[in-house]
Amino acid sequence: MSQQRNDDLSTQWSARVRARAVQALPPDKLLPDRQPAYVASWIYLFGALTMTALMVVIATGAVLSIFGPTWWHTSSVGHFVNSLHLWSVELFFAFMVVHLWGKFFMAAWRGNRQLTWITGVVSFVASILAAFTGYVSQTNFDSQWIATQAKDGINSTGGGALFNVLNFGQMLMWHIMLLPLAVTAIVILHVLLVRHKGVVPPFEDTTEPLATSAIGSEA
Amino acid sequence: MTRRAPGLHPDIEVSPWRGAMRPYDLVKEVTICFVVVVALTVGLAVVFSSPDERAITMAQWSNAQPVDFAQTAISELDGTSTSANYGPPYNHGPNSQQLFGVSPERLIGVHLPLNTAQDFVLGPLSTQRDLPGLAAALEAFAAASPAERASWEQNYEGAITASAAGFTAGHLVVARGDYGPVGTMIDALTTMARSGALDTSMLTEEGFYSTNFTKPLLLLADSPSYLSSIAQAQHLAGGQWGMMNETGKYPGQAWLWLYTLWYQVPPMKTSSNADLEVWAIMMLLTAGLLLVPYIPGLRSIPRWSRIYRLIWRQHYRSMAVAQPKVNE
Numbered sequence A: 001m002s003q004q005r006n007d008d009l010s011t012q013w014s015a016r017v018r019a020r021a022v023q024a025l026p027p028d029k030l031l032p033d034r035q036p037a038y039v040a041s042w043i044y045l046f047g048a049l050t051m052t053a054l055m056v057v058i059a060t061g062a063v064l065s066i067f068g069p070t071w072w073h074t075s076s077v078g079h080f081v082n083s084l085h086l087w088s089v090e091l092f093f094a095f096m097v098v099h100l101w102g103k104f105f106m107a108a109w110r111g112n113r114q115l116t117w118i119t120g121v122v123s124f125v126a127s128i129l130a131a132f133t134g135y136v137s138q139t140n141f142d143s144q145w146i147a148t149q150a151k152d153g154i155n156s157t158g159g160g161a162l163f164n165v166l167n168f169g170q171m172l173m174w175h176i177m178l179l180p181l182a183v184t185a186i187v188i189l190h191v192l193l194v195r196h197k198g199v200v201p202p203f204e205d206t207t208e209p210l211a212t213s214a215i216g217s218e219a
Numbered sequence B: 001m002t003r004r005a006p007g008l009h010p011d012i013e014v015s016p017w018r019g020a021m022r023p024y025d026l027v028k029e030v031t032i033c034f035v036v037v038v039a040l041t042v043g044l045a046v047v048f049s050s051p052d053e054r055a056i057t058m059a060q061w062s063n064a065q066p067v068d069f070a071q072t073a074i075s076e077l078d079g080t081s082t083s084a085n086y087g088p089p090y091n092h093g094p095n096s097q098q099l100f101g102v103s104p105e106r107l108i109g110v111h112l113p114l115n116t117a118q119d120f121v122l123g124p125l126s127t128q129r130d131l132p133g134l135a136a137a138l139e140a141f142a143a144a145s146p147a148e149r150a151s152w153e154q155n156y157e158g159a160i161t162a163s164a165a166g167f168t169a170g171h172l173v174v175a176r177g178d179y180g181p182v183g184t185m186i187d188a189l190t191t192m193a194r195s196g197a198l199d200t201s202m203l204t205e206e207g208f209y210s211t212n213f214t215k216p217l218l219l220l221a222d223s224p225s226y227l228s229s230i231a232q233a234q235h236l237a238g239g240q241w242g243m244m245n246e247t248g249k250y251p252g253q254a255w256l257w258l259y260t261l262w263y264q265v266p267p268m269k270t271s272s273n274a275d276l277e278v279w280a281i282m283m284l285l286t287a288g289l290l291l292v293p294y295i296p297g298l299r300s301i302p303r304w305s306r307i308y309r310l311i312w313r314q315h316y317r318s319m320a321v322a323q324p325k326v327n328e
Helices: A002-010 A013-024 A042-067 A076-105 A114-135 A141-156 A168-197 B026-048 B058-064 B066-078 B104-108 B116-125 B134-143 B146-160 B182-195 B197-203 B214-221 B226-233 B254-264 B274-290 B298-305 B313-327
Strands: A034-036 B021-023 B166-168 B171-173
Touching (some): A002 A013, A042 A168, A042 B026, A076 A114, A076 B026, A076 B254, A114 A141, A114 A168, A141 B104, A141 B214, A141 B226, B058 B066, B058 B182, B058 B197, B058 B214, B058 B226, B066 B116, B066 B146, B066 B166, B066 B171, B116 B134, B116 B182, B116 B214, B134 B182, B146 B182, B197 B214, B254 B274
Antiparallel strands (some): A034 B021, B166 B171
């Protein structure tokens, strides 16, 4: 009877998904309390700084969303929230660029970490698009000028027919719905991949001492 | 500690770490980062605030520079404006861009149809028939042959772009000539714009509720000097690397530096296909960045640069200290 029950569970979709998830990301990998000794540089902070800046970007953007796209022109509180949104975006990009170059010079794709690198680059590109749609959704002179200039680039690719930067309503929806969802989803995947694969080890320089332990390619 | 396995590709593969581990509190690190980011954001917002230059309107433009507005209006009517000749996605104008003989926008076609004469001049004027002489002028224009219209438009365009053209007592002033009803029509459109009625007319073209500013923005962008002179003063023009600037003394989209760089260098600087060329370059570079792990040579740059020695300096220092012991 008990054997029968176990057999049933092993074929259950939920049980299979849980087993795969726990196998890929056991709790000590998902939320580690130890790291290799080489993880000892300020450059490692920029991943967390980028992620937390994204949280502030989303939180301040959510407050702006509550009151609508023109609230910040007529309210001093709204203007301050807009300032918070702007500066958190500037910090987000500053941290992300340092993080990206840091990972490049670590060749952080080594050891089957290519997808981690690719999701990082995709999140960078998606963030640029998210910021751009924010700039053209400001409902001020800046958005008028940026939209009228940017249309030529996008139109030249043929993309203007689908992605009309002069259509405020369309740009606002991309800015507050589609792109935040996309960026958040990619960043979550990126972070899970980092936790799954671990932090890439240093290059093995010829000056490094030889060791006697087994050698192999990291999974 | 490990050594490189025979045949191990240094830019692709790694040996598993079997060295020392150290305590690491991820939750604490993220929490501290969050507090630091919030503090920095609030500090920057309090000290620097954020820019907000009001959007310009047709009324502002036509009151500030009525002749500039009228020059734009006649170019929309006679089909010589930038928008009238733009090509897809707006119309079948001749100015679509191409690369290696291929024009992506022509392949995609017209999806946001625009008739500048109808959308920017005749349509709005048809809502203002109470203006003196306008109803008769519109009827005369509609009844005229294409050749007559073209002649009137060409004559008026010459007159309104001449240095003698001006604006006095609420009306455009141009040298005498054979303009048919066109002079009355452009003067009426200028009056309409100055009152704010053109803003309303263009924004309600799609109905009471509208969030699509495509047509008003295209009309504003066709101005020979008004919009661009304001942008120039705000250091937003293309030659000023304006794409990455912001109004006032604020940082803008600095991350677009590479994109705007290509517009500053030949041949894109003077090319009529510059937008498509720059987009092609940026797409290639983005694909390159995305696929760095798979591109021989490019993926070796980190190893060749040896900047990693700086990042992992503590690790290599500890290796150097440990080495004599290993050699013993």
